[in-house]
Amino acid sequence: MKRVYNFSAGPGVLPEAVLKDAASEMLDYQNNGMSVMEMSHRTPMFQKIIDDAQKDLRTLMNIPDNYKVLFLQGGASLQFSMIPMNLMKKGVADYIVTGAWAKKAAAEAKKFGKVNIIASSEDKMFSYIPDVSDLKISDDADYVHMCDNNTIYGTKFHHLPNTKGKVLVSDISSCILSEEIDVSKFGLLYAGAQKNIGPAGITVVIIREDLIREDMPVNTPTMLRYDIHASKGSMYNTPPTYGIYLCGKTFQWLLNLGGIKAINKINEEKAALLYDYLDQSKLFFGTVEKNSRSIMNVCFKTNDPELDAKFISNAKNYDIVNIKGHRSIGGMRASMYNAMPVDGIKALVDYMKIFEKENL
Ligand code: PMP
Numbered sequence: 001m002k003r004v005y006n007f008s009a010g011p012g013v014l015p016e017a018v019l020k021d022a023a024s025e026m027l028d029y030q031n032n033g034m035s036v037m038e039m040s041h042r043t044p045m046f047q048k049i050i051d052d053a054q055k056d057l058r059t060l061m062n063i064p065d066n067y068k069v070l071f072l073q074g075g076a077s078l079q080f081s082m083i084p085m086n087l088m089k090k091g092v093a094d095y096i097v098t099g100a101w102a103k104k105a106a107a108e109a110k111k112f113g114k115v116n117i118i119a120s121s122e123d124k125m126f127s128y129i130p131d132v133s134d135l136k137i138s139d140d141a142d143y144v145h146m147c148d149n150n151t152i153y154g155t156k157f158h159h160l161p162n163t164k165g166k167v168l169v170s171d172i173s174s175c176i177l178s179e180e181i182d183v184s185k186f187g188l189l190y191a192g193a194q195k196n197i198g199p200a201g202i203t204v205v206i207i208r209e210d211l212i213r214e215d216m217p218v219n220t221p222t223m224l225r226y227d228i229h230a231s232k233g234s235m236y237n238t239p240p241t242y243g244i245y246l247c248g249k250t251f252q253w254l255l256n257l258g259g260i261k262a263i264n265k266i267n268e269e270k271a272a273l274l275y276d277y278l279d280q281s282k283l284f285f286g287t288v289e290k291n292s293r294s295i296m297n298v299c300f301k302t303n304d305p306e307l308d309a310k311f312i313s314n315a316k317n318y319d320i321v322n323i324k325g326h327r328s329i330g331g332m333r334a335s336m337y338n339a340m341p342v343d344g345i346k347a348l349v350d351y352m353k354i355f356e357k358e359n360l
Contacts, residue, residue, distance in 0.1 A: 005344035007334045008322035009151050009297060010174065011194040015339040018249040037242040041235055049241075050234065053248035060254055063183050063206060070205040070226070071234040071244050076101070076173045076192040078224075079203060080108035083169055083188065086226050087143050087211060088113045094141045096161060099126045099150035100328065101171060106145070116141070119161075125329065126153040128289040132161035143167040143187060149175035151195075152326040154299035154333065155292040160185060167211065174296050176204065177254060178338060179264045187211050195296075196337045198247035201240045205229075254338070263338050270336050270345045271295035277349045283307075283356040287331060301331030302359075308332060311355055318351040320344075 006013040029036050032045060039046050054069050063069060072078070083105075084093060091113035095106035097120040109115045116138050119130040137144065144163040149156045151174040160168065167187035176191040183189065188207045194200035207226055214227045222228055228236050257263060275293065278286045278300055287299045302308055308331050312324045325331040334348060 004319045004321045005340070005347055006321055007336070009333060009335040010192070011200050012335055012337045013339045014198065015250060015253045018246065018253050021249055022246060036245045039241065041238055041241050046241060049245050049248055050239070053244055053251060056248065056251035056255060057204070060177060060251055060260055061181065061183055066209050067183060068207050068209060068212065068230045070207065070229045071239055072203045072205055072229060073201060073240060074203060076171060076190060076203055077104070079190040079205065080105040082224050082226070083145065084109040084112035085220060085224055086213065086216070087169070087188070090140050090142050092138055092140045092142060094118045094138050094144045094166070096132060096144070096146045097122060098129055098147055098155060099153050101151065102147035105147065105171065126150060126155065127287060129155050129157050129292040132159065135161060137164045137166055141166050143169045145169045147171040149294050149296055151297050152328065153288060154294045154297040155288050156294035158291065177260060177263070178267050178296055180260050193243065193247055197250050199243045202243045202247060266342065267295050267336070267338065270340065270342055271298065273345045273349055274298050274334060277352060281352070281356060283360050284352060287329070296336060298334045298336065299325055299329065299331060305330060307359060315351065318347055320348055320351060
């Protein structure tokens with residue numbers, strides 16, 4: 001068996017300890033003679049799995065009691081629709097567009113009401129986070145939407161927008177559990193699991209209780225109502241049981257490691273290794289403004305697309321895979337989620353040094 005350094009943007013690397021643990025329980029989970037995959041979700045054994053997962057996530061993120069935690073399906077993309085469907089009461093929302101995902105979220109919301117783009121960094125290919133300290137918040141906005149970490153471009157908000165009292169909604173798909181976050185500053189947080197938590201197929205939604213409404217239009221599909229999922233404990237229908245079990249294992253792994261503070265310290269260390277090298281390199285350069293840098297997704301290039309292609313192709317000789325940048329911007333992208341070991345970044349920087357020497 002050989003594991004590689006998988007820099008994929010998602011689905012991404014998972015903790016080896018979690019995978020090994022799950023493998024050891026694959027045929028027989030806790031002496032009940034079957035895998036979690038084969039177990040009814042209406043059993044006390046599965047109820048404990050989902051309850052523990054929720055409890056551990058609450059502990060990790062310090063989620064206040066007046067928030068519901070939901071494990072839903074449909075990816076972060078379905079939240080682009082569910083958020084306006086459920087939260088637009090007056091039919092107006094403000095969107096901050098800092099990347100392709102935020103743009104898609106805004107486009108989807110337009111199907112349900114009036115969307116105002118109150119800030120954007122599209123003028124410079126989403127290579128920075130705009131100043132959000134004094135935005136033109138719409139008087140009648142039901143909420144303000146942001147995407148905290150922009151997976152494709154490698155940017156991250158380092159200050160929350162001043163929403164002037166309006167509810168803040170944030171897509172934290174590619175930064176959830178990577179740094180401490182004050183949940184009480186948000187009305188709703190959501191994240192696809194496939195980067196920092198577990199397998200694809202689960203979306204975590206953290207929603208303040210007063211935003212969950214029951215007076216939805218009668219033609220709203222049942223599966224798209226937060227009130228239904230909240231009242232049924234994320235089990236209105238069959239939930240993605242095995243995925244929830246794996247997410248629970250990752251939460252346990254993080255708790256054992258010392259929680260978010262501890263993993264954030266490691267994440268900062270990993271990011272510093274790569275950014276410090278990039279900042280002094282004569283061949284490679286980072287593609288985003290320094291004060292907008294993400295510690296989860298690091299985008300970089302050389303000045304020559306052919307050299308980039310050579311770098312990407314030769315990376316596998318160093319057990320480095322999925323280092324190619326998103327097709328819309330080219331170059332390289334190293335996604336360094338929680339489960340990427342420090343050794344992975346050291347291997348990447350060592351390879352970059354060799355490549356620089358050979359190609360400068
Ligand atoms: N938001 C962000 C920040 C993402 O990175 C992605 C996917 N990589 C999405 C939304 C879309 O997620 P999904 O594929 O789960 O719908």
